[in-house]
Amino acid sequence: MTNPRTVDPAPADLDGDLASLRGDCARMTPRWSAPADVSARPVPLTLIHGVRVPPAYARLLDAMSDYGD
Structure with missing residues (x-):
């Protein structure tokens, strides 16, 4: 299978700024395409069971200053 390129990719700018x-x-x-019909309905509370985070990920987030401090 071939992948024809229509445009050249932009060079990666790892030290770029917000602009x-x-x-x-x-x-x-x-x-990107947006869905044609977006219907936001409330979720019944019976379907919400909480969030479970594996211990390794919890330690990782705890070590990050944005989340743990």
């Missing part, structure tokens, strides 16, 4: 990130997102926007 660079916004530009990358703007270039990707035409490839």
Whole structure:
């Protein structure tokens, strides 16, 4: 199977700023599609059972200053 490229990919800018990130997102926007019908309904409380986090992930989040401090 071939993958014809229609546009060249943008070079990765790992040290970019917010303006660079916004530009990358703007270039990707035409490839995203929104659902035709969005119907937001409340979720019944009987379907919500809580969140379970594996201990390794909990330790990881606890060690991150944004979440644990």
